[in-house]
Amino acid sequence: MNKAFVKESEQEDDEESLPGVPSLPPGTRNYMTRKGYEVLRAELDQLVRDERPQLVETVRWAASNGDRSENGDYIYGKKRLREIDRRIRFLIKRLESATVVTPSEQENTGQVFFGATVTVCDADGTDEQTYQIVGVDEANASEGRISWIAPLSRALLKAREGDVIRFASPAGLREIEVLEIRYE
Numbered sequence: 094m095n096k097a098f099v100k101e102s103e104q105e106d107d108e109e110s111l112p113g114v115p116s117l118p119p120g121t122r123n124y125m126t127r128k129g130y131e132v133l134r135a136e137l138d139q140l141v142r143d144e145r146p147q148l149v150e151t152v153r154w155a156a157s158n159g160d161r162s163e164n165g166d167y168i169y170g171k172k173r174l175r176e177i178d179r180r181i182r183f184l185i186k187r188l189e190s191a192t193v194v195t196p197s198e199q200e201n202t203g204q205v206f207f208g209a210t211v212t213v214c215d216a217d218g219t220d221e222q223t224y225q226i227v228g229v230d231e232a233n234a235s236e237g238r239i240s241w242i243a244p245l246s247r248a249l250l251k252a253r254e255g256d257v258i259r260f261a262s263p264a265g266l267r268e269i270e271v272l273e274i275r276y277e
Contacts (some may be wrong), residue, residue: 125228216268
C-alpha cells in the first residue's frame, strides 16, 4: 500500500516522546517566563510565515518536474515539511497550555519561587553559582537557566536567604547555601 495512505506511527505524532524534547510531569502546568513565551511565539511565527510557505513552493516546483521517486528536492522537501508541521503542532500545544509568570511581579520576594534568580554556594563556602528558575522549554544549564522541575530547582523552592539545602544531584548528595534571591 502506498505510504501516503498509511498513518505513520503514533509515537511520531506524539511530540512529547521525541528525543531532546523536554516533557512536563503529568497534571502540571506549563509555566514559562514572558521572555520564554515570546521566543516560542517568534519561532512559531517564523515557521508559519516564512519557512513553511517557502518549502511548500519548493516541493510544488519539484513535483512539477515529473518523476517523484528519484527527485531529491521533492523527497527531502516532503520530509522537512513533516518535521516543520510536527514542530508547529508542538509549539501551538505548548503555547496554548502556557501559564506566563512575570518574575518582577512576584510579591513574596523573600522566598524562591518560579522565575527567581538564586545565588548559591557549597556549604563550605566555595563554588558560588547563580541560577534562574525558568520553564521547561527555556532551560539552558550552560547559561544558568534551570527548569523548575529539575532536582536543584525543586530543592530550592520556598527556600530563603541563608537556608542550607540538601538535595540529590547526579554526583551524589549535596549541601548548598542560598546567598541571594532576586526577581528581575
